[in-house]
Amino acid sequence: MKTPDLTQTQQWLSTVLMVRGDLPQKLNTAASPHGLTLHDCVKSSKTLGAMRRVDIYAAGYVMRLVECLRGEFALLCQFMGDEVFDTFAKAFIVTLPSESWTLHQLGSRFADFLAHTKPSGDFNAQQQAMFSLPSELAKFERAKALALLKPGPETEQSTALINEIELLCGIAEDFVISVPESVQLIQTDYPLLPLITQLEQAKPYTLPTPEQTHIAISRQQYRIKMNVLNDWQADLLLHLREKPLRYQEAITYCAKRMNMETQLLRAQLAVWLPSAINRGLFIIQK
Amino acid sequence: MTSPIRTQQLAASAIEKLTDLGFGVGLRSQHYPFIMSHLERGTSLGIDWFEIISENYIDNHGYGRHVLAQLKEQYPLVMHGVSMNIGSSDPLNFEYLGKLKELGEFVQPQLISDHLCWTGIAGLNSHDLLPMPLTDESLQHVIDRVDLVQDFLERPLVLENPSTYLEFQHSTLTESEFFSELVTATGCGMLLDVNNVFVSSFNHGFDAKAFIRQLPHKHIVQIHLAGPSDCGDCLIDTHDQPVPAKVWQLYQLAQQLTGGVSTLLEWDANIPNFPELVDELNKAKLVLTGHIPKQDTVTSANALSTPIVKERAELT
Numbered sequence: 001m002k003t004p005d006l007t008q009t010q011q012w013l014s015t016v017l018m019v020r021g022d023l024p025q026k027l028n029t030a031a032s033p034h035g036l037t038l039h040d041c042v043k044s045s046k047t048l049g050a051m052r053r054v055d056i057y058a059a060g061y062v063m064r065l066v067e068c069l070r071g072e073f074a075l076l077c078q079f080m081g082d083e084v085f086d087t088f089a090k091a092f093i094v095t096l097p098s099e100s101w102t103l104h105q106l107g108s109r110f111a112d113f114l115a116h117t118k119p120s121g122d123f124n125a126q127q128q129a130m131f132s133l134p135s136e137l138a139k140f141e142r143a144k145a146l147a148l149l150k151p152g153p154e155t156e157q158s159t160a161l162i163n164e165i166e167l168l169c170g171i172a173e174d175f176v177i178s179v180p181e182s183v184q185l186i187q188t189d190y191p192l193l194p195l196i197t198q199l200e201q202a203k204p205y206t207l208p209t210p211e212q213t214h215i216a217i218s219r220q221q222y223r224i225k226m227n228v229l230n231d232w233q234a235d236l237l238l239h240l241r242e243k244p245l246r247y248q249e250a251i252t253y254c255a256k257r258m259n260m261e262t263q264l265l266r267a268q269l270a271v272w273l274p275s276a277i278n279r280g281l282f283i284i285q286k
Numbered sequence: 287m288t289s290p291i292r293t294q295q296l297a298a299s300a301i302e303k304l305t306d307l308g309f310g311v312g313l314r315s316q317h318y319p320f321i322m323s324h325l326e327r328g329t330s331l332g333i334d335w336f337e338i339i340s341e342n343y344i345d346n347h348g349y350g351r352h353v354l355a356q357l358k359e360q361y362p363l364v365m366h367g368v369s370m371n372i373g374s375s376d377p378l379n380f381e382y383l384g385k386l387k388e389l390g391e392f393v394q395p396q397l398i399s400d401h402l403c404w405t406g407i408a409g410l411n412s413h414d415l416l417p418m419p420l421t422d423e424s425l426q427h428v429i430d431r432v433d434l435v436q437d438f439l440e441r442p443l444v445l446e447n448p449s450t451y452l453e454f455q456h457s458t459l460t461e462s463e464f465f466s467e468l469v470t471a472t473g474c475g476m477l478l479d480v481n482n483v484f485v486s487s488f489n490h491g492f493d494a495k496a497f498i499r500q501l502p503h504k505h506i507v508q509i510h511l512a513g514p515s516d517c518g519d520c521l522i523d524t525h526d527q528p529v530p531a532k533v534w535q536l537y538q539l540a541q542q543l544t545g546g547v548s549t550l551l552e553w554d555a556n557i558p559n560f561p562e563l564v565d566e567l568n569k570a571k572l573v574l575t576g577h578i579p580k581q582d583t584v585t586s587a588n589a590l591s592t593p594i595v596k597e598r599a600e601l602t
Contacts, residue, residue, distance in 0.1 A: 003456045006427055007375040009419045010407040017412055043453045045491055048519050053452035053489075056520065060591040061412050067590070068413075098411045101369040101382045102341055106413075148600055151347040182347075222349040224600060 004036055012036045016054055017061045020094045023051065026058060065093045065106065072107040072145050075199045076137040088114060088134075104149060111138035129190065129207040136188050140196065143184035143217050144224060152182035152219040153280045162277070162284060167247075167270035177273075178244035178283050182219040185229075185237055187212065193226055220280035227279060232258045232265060233272065237281065247284075290433045297442035298473030304507045307362050307396060307548040308334030309567050314553070315342075315597045318353050320560040325356050332564040333361075337550050338393070340367040342597040344385045350597050358393055364508070364550075365395040366477075369411070372431050372445065373404035373418045383438050390439065396548075397507060399444035399477045402428070402465070414591070417450040420457040420464045432472040444475035444507055449485040449514070449523035451591065461486070462500035469505040476502065478544075479510035480536040481529070481552075485521040494536055503543045511537060511570065512552040513581075515589035522589035526555035528566055530583040534573050541574060555590075 004012065015030035016023075027038050042050040066089045070077050077085040092113045098106055114135035123131065162172055190208040192215065198205040214234035216227040229237065236254045239245075245253065251269060255262040276282050288296075313321075313336045324331050336357060343354055357363065369382060390398055403415040418424050435443050445468070447461060459467070465476055478501065487494035513527030529537075529551070541547070551567045558566070569579045 004419075006419060006421070006424050007407070009454060009456075010375055010404060010416075013416060014407045014410065014412065017414075018410060039455075041455055043455055043490075047491075048451075048489060050452070052519065056451040056522070056591060057414065057416065061414055063590055065413060098406075098413060099409055101371070101379060101405075101411055102344065103413060104345060148348045149346050154352065155347075219348075222352065222600075 004034060004041065008034050008036065009041065012041055013054075013057070017058050018094070018097050023055055023058060027054075062090055062093055065098070066090060068103055068106055069093075069110065073110065073138055073141045075141055075196060076134060078199050078202070079137055079195075079205070080134060088117070091117070104145075107138075107142050107145065111135050111142055114138050125209065126207060129210075132189060133192075133195070133207070136190055136192060137196075139186050139188065140192055140215065140217075143186045143215075147182050147184045147217040147219050147224060148222075150181040150184075152222070153180045153283055154219075154221060156180065156283055163274055164270045167273060168267070172284070173246065173248040175247050176244050176285050177240055177247055177250055178285070179237055179241040180219070180280060180283060183237065183241065183281055184217045185234060185241070186215050186217070187234075188215060189213075191228070193228060196226070216281060218280035220278065225279040225281075227276075227281065232260060232268070233276075236269070240282065288437050290437075293433055293437045294471070294473040296473070297436045297475075300442045301444075301473065301475040301505060301507060304397060304475070306546050307364070307508075309570055310335035310337055310362075310364070310548065310550045311563055311567055312336070312366075312550065312552050312554070313338045313353075313357070314557055315350060316557050317560045317563075318349065322353060322356065325360060331361075331560070333567060335362040335364065335396075335548070337364045337366050337552075338395075339597075340365045340386055340389060340398070341369050343393075344382075344389050346597065349600075354393065363393050363395045364548075365390060365393055365398045366446075367398070367400040368413075368415065369405060370400040370435070371405045371411075372400060372435065372443075373402065373416075373424065373428055374407050375404075375427070376407050376409065378431055378434060380438070383435065387439050390441070397444050397475065398439060398441060399446060399475075399508070401448045402445045402468070403448045415448040417448065417452060417454070418464070419454040420459040420461060422458065425459065425464055425467055428468060429471045432468065432474050436472065436474065442474055443472075444477050446477035446479050446510065447482050447486075448479075449482040449489075449521075449591070451489055451520060451522075453490055460492075460497075460500070462497050466500070466502045469502045474505070475507040476505045477508045477510060478506045478540055479512070480540055481510065481512040481514055481533050482523060483536055484530075484533045485514050485523045488521045494532075495539055498536060498540050498543065501543075503545075506540070506544045506547055508548045508550060509537060509540055509544075510550050510552055511567075512554075514583060515586035516583040517586060517589050521583065522586075522591050524555060524586070524589045524591070525552050526557075527584040528581050529569065529579075530581045531578050532583070534569070534578045534581075537570065538573050538576075538578065 019029045044050040069089045118131045191213045214229040218225045255265040512525045514521045515524040
């Protein structure tokens with residue numbers, strides 16, 4: 001056998017680690033491109049055979065990343081139970097190996113993976129919820145992870161403290177409203193927050209009934225805030241995240257998009273905005 | 287690009303100028319509340335410096351970055367990475383290196399280190415520190431890449447010896463020979479993990495003390511300490527136990543041979559509270575006076591190699 005070069009050696013070990021199957025199947029797959037066998041590649045000793053040596057890496061690869069997913073998707077793990085969660089996590093790792101140097105990206109495709117692998121068919125409401133909620137919870141926990149990592153309002157505090165009366169009096173017309181990068185807006189098919197609270201408190205949970213919900217996850221002083229938004233609030237947040245606008249423009253454009261009376265939106269926004277700023281959803285600057 | 291010879295000279299010169307930082311620990315998010323309360327009060331944490339895992343703070347604008355901003359004002363910091371993939375036959379990832387350099391500009395660390403290993407190929411990442419085939423081809427490959435990295439970062443790179451569980455049949459160099467050639471050719475530094483020497487020597491049946499004696503001592507700028515797990519047929523690098531006596535003996539020898547370099551205790555799973563961590567670190571000071579702590583290697587059936595040090599980003 002020809003001595004493998006660096007690339008061949010690394011392709012071989014990478015295949016042994018990452019392809020689907022038990023260790024003999026992995027070794028079989030790894031052998032195919034260059035005919036490399038375990039004993040061609042790895043030294044054995046009396047106390048530690050080549051198979052065991054490779055298995056330390058192969059088993060460690062999967063379990064290390066499963067542990068990482070458990071950390072990011074702790075509520076989902078609690079909802080599914082450790083055994084079921086690990087089964088899906090292992091399948092995810094084998095199906096979609098990490099392509100990023102950072103573990104911050106590891107969970108980015110997990111919610112989609114769960115959504116694509118859920119059973120389809122004619123299920124009752126409870127079964128439908130049990131099959132749908134894992135991807136919904138994963139979507140929520142991924143958004144929460146991003147809310148904790150992205151630049152937040154802590155370093156870019158609002159330069160204007162504003163209250164409802166001042167907003168209604170029109171003194172903020174030219175103030176600029178923006179959305180910190182930390183704010184994550186997700187749309188879910190279920191109202192998740194009561195379930196999330198029950199899981200966080202390790203209480204018995206009740207399955208929610210389907211209802212389209214906008215959830216904004218924000219951060220204030222490095223603490224997570226969860227907010228259920230109505231349609232115009234979600235629209236305003238979405239558009240201001242794309243492009244900061246002056247207060248007056250934000251009202252005009254949002255009212256137009258949502259087909260609302262401008263004065264009605266102005267009044268509702270004046271009531272909501274001060275608390276939304278306090279919860280890290282917006283930054284307002286003179 | 288600066289000429290490789292110029293880069294190598296600059297790296298070697300910068301490595302020579304590095305000072306002994308004393309005794310430090312790895313910064314872990316579990317300790318943030320304790321650390322921040324001490325920083326706010328201005329009271330001593332009982333250590334000299336911190337090492338951070340670079341990847342935990344790259345693209346992290348959460349509480350961890352806030353802690354780092356406070357910490358760097360009061361303690362020397364060192365950046366230790368796990369994703370450079372220096373030994374891979376994939377092209378170097380300059381997006382990663384750019385972010386590493388950017389973090390370096392923020393942190394102003396005394397040094398930036400990673401591992402003599404590869405973490406993935408063909409664009410996939412195992413997030414593990416995989417062993418290199420120790421061949422002339424690998425050596426030249428790593429030399430070329432260390433030159434490029436040092437030129438890009440405009441500072442010397444420091445590489446750590448990883449724990450390994452397998453050796454390749456076609457390896458022709460020992461790990462100490464590989465390191466000696468590498469540091470001579472590139473001027474880079476070496477981070478000597480004496481726990482990894484202990485683990486690898488057990489797993490591959492070589493003499494740990496002889497290995498340390500063969501290393502390029504002038505290029506060793508830092509020593510890592512940790513506790514592994516004894517799985518019966520092998521040792522696994524778990525970073526979840528007190529440092530065993532055999533590792534302390536290697537530490538004592540390494541400090542004698544290097545003339546004294548920065549000491550860092552790593553503890554990444556079953557993490558004790560900060561004062562207990564400092565107590566463990568302080569044993570290193572006793573070792574330097576000739577007292578080796580009595581501590582066996584802890585036995586464990588289900589040990590996981592190279593635990594991930596992932597930041598718990600949420601402030602509770």
